[in-house]
Amino acid sequence: MFKKTLNPPNNTVFWLTGRIKVALVGIGNCFSGLIQGIEYYRKNPSQEVTGIIHDKLAGYGIHDIDFVCGFDVGENKVGKLLHEAIYEFPNMVNWIPKDELPKTSAKVYESPILDGVGLWVENRIKPITSTKNPEQIADDVKKILKDTGAEIIVSYLPVGSDRVTEFWAQICLDTNIAFVNCIPSFIASDEKWAKKFEEKNIPCIGDDIKGQVGATIVHRTLAKLCSDRGTKIEKTYQINVGGNTDFLNMKEQDRLVSKKISKTESVQSQLKERLDDDQIYVGPSDFIPFLGNTKLMFMRIEGRQWANIPYNMEVRLEVDDKANSAGIVIDAIRLAKIALDRGLGGPIKPASAYLMKHPIEQMSDIAAKTACEKFVAGE
Numbered sequence: 537m538f539k540k541t542l543n544p545p546n547n548t549v550f551w552l553t554g555r556i557k558v559a560l561v562g563i564g565n566c567f568s569g570l571i572q573g574i575e576y577y578r579k580n581p582s583q584e585v586t587g588i589i590h591d592k593l594a595g596y597g598i599h600d601i602d603f604v605c606g607f608d609v610g611e612n613k614v615g616k617l618l619h620e621a622i623y624e625f626p627n628m629v630n631w632i633p634k635d636e637l638p639k640t641s642a643k644v645y646e647s648p649i650l651d652g653v654g655l656w657v658e659n660r661i662k663p664i665t666s667t668k669n670p671e672q673i674a675d676d677v678k679k680i681l682k683d684t685g686a687e688i689i690v691s692y693l694p695v696g697s698d699r700v701t702e703f704w705a706q707i708c709l710d711t712n713i714a715f716v717n718c719i720p721s722f723i724a725s726d727e728k729w730a731k732k733f734e735e736k737n738i739p740c741i742g743d744d745i746k747g748q749v750g751a752t753i754v755h756r757t758l759a760k761l762c763s764d765r766g767t768k769i770e771k772t773y774q775i776n777v778g779g780n781t782d783f784l785n786m787k788e789q790d791r792l793v794s795k796k797i798s799k800t801e802s803v804q805s806q807l808k809e810r811l812d813d814d815q816i817y818v819g820p821s822d823f824i825p826f827l828g829n830t831k832l833m834f835m836r837i838e839g840r841q842w843a844n845i846p847y848n849m850e851v852r853l854e855v856d857d858k859a860n861s862a863g864i865v866i867d868a869i870r871l872a873k874i875a876l877d878r879g880l881g882g883p884i885k886p887a888s889a890y891l892m893k894h895p896i897e898q899m900s901d902i903a904a905k906t907a908c909e910k911f912v913a914g915e
């Protein structure tokens with residue numbers, strides 16, 4: 537497929553090649569799961585690809601993505617090739633043996649640390665000793681992005697990386713590259729940043745990726761059910777534990793502010809009547825080392841039915857958190873590419889509402905899926 541796009545960002549000439557060139561920021565477990573999952577389906581072509589919107593989105597399949605470069609701060613990742621870096625400690629996804637993953641020439645380069653590495657993960661992620669300031673790194677990054685032809689940047693930085701996220705959002709604006717922001721540092725849902733992406737006609741999808749069947753989607757679906765059935769929800773909580781660096785990092789309460797907002801609002805947005813702040817608790821709660829990438833979620837809803845009679849429900853969800861997120865980001869990447877092809881800029885609302893916890897415009901999950909289908913169909 538070779539054709540010229542109609543209305544590209546800032547009149548840049550884009551030739552549609554049928555491939556999607558993606559740069560990755562934060563080469564941790566989520567990216568490892570994304571890359572190894574794509575390889576899993578390549579090796580097992582008879583397997584149905586589970587959980588995605590469709591095999592092909594406007595012609596793009598899951599094998600049409602080229603990861604052209606990566607950015608990190610870990611001294612054991614920077615300088616390595618992507619197919620090696622994704623297996624480096626403390627990453628722990630191991631679905632495809634390392635020596636069976638196809639080799640790539642895409643390299644991992646330096647990202648500025650800024651607020652990237654948290655207190656608790658310092659003994660697991662040893663950052664490179666950089667000789668450059670963020671401006672110098674930005675100059676290098678822009679050259680790498682140009683040389684590799686990247687058209688979308690996907691960020692999987694640690695929670696609490698607000699300054700680094702802004703660095704990468706600005707890089708997108710300076711280089712006309714689309715942004716998929718999988719973490720709860722608000723860009724696509726922040727009016728100031730959303731306007732900047734709109735003005736430059738560059739698509740962004742965010743913020744904070746949902747899981748395929750993750751804690752947030754289960755909680756908000758059940759909360760919506762209780763609300764739609766007319767019962768009165770009085771209080772609810774959701775606590776999550778896991779054993780990877782993501783959970784270790786989230787022990788640092790100061791880095792968690794936006795994560796709590798993102799997860800809590802995602803549930804509140806589905807209720808007819810908002811709960812008082814002290815009647816809802818939604819958050820990651822602890823790190824249990826032996827759980828690895830397994831995440832456990834415990835959720836409780838308490839409310840009242842006919843004649844003021846109380847009811848409650850409890851759910852325990854056990855899920856591989858990395859499979860959960862990779863199956864969603866694969867759609868976010870393809871939807872960002874569709875937006876680029878069609879010359880659309882600013883927050884892509886249907887994609888953000890369906891795939892992200894904290895979009896600029898919340899919808900019910902059913903309405904968001906319908907809106908996404910219409911977007912793909914070009915309606």
Ligand SMILES: NC(=O)c1ccc[n+]([C@@H]2O[C@H](COP(=O)([O-])OP(=O)(O)OC[C@H]3O[C@@H](n4cnc5c(N)ncnc54)[C@H](O)[C@@H]3O)[C@@H](O)[C@H]2O)c1
Pocket residue numbers: 561562563564565566567607608609610627647648649650651652653661692693694695697700718719720744745746747750780781782857858860861
């Ligand atoms: N289901 C899910 O897994 C899910 C859902 C929603 C959001 N998220 C978010 O996605 C993010 C990534 O999760 P993960 O499990 O891959 O985390 P991870 O800890 O495995 O990986 C983070 C990576 O970022 C790198 N990094 C740290 N500071 C950096 C900087 N300044 N610049 C570039 N890279 C830097 C680290 O070296 C590491 O390689 C987290 O914020 C997580 O909360 C995950």
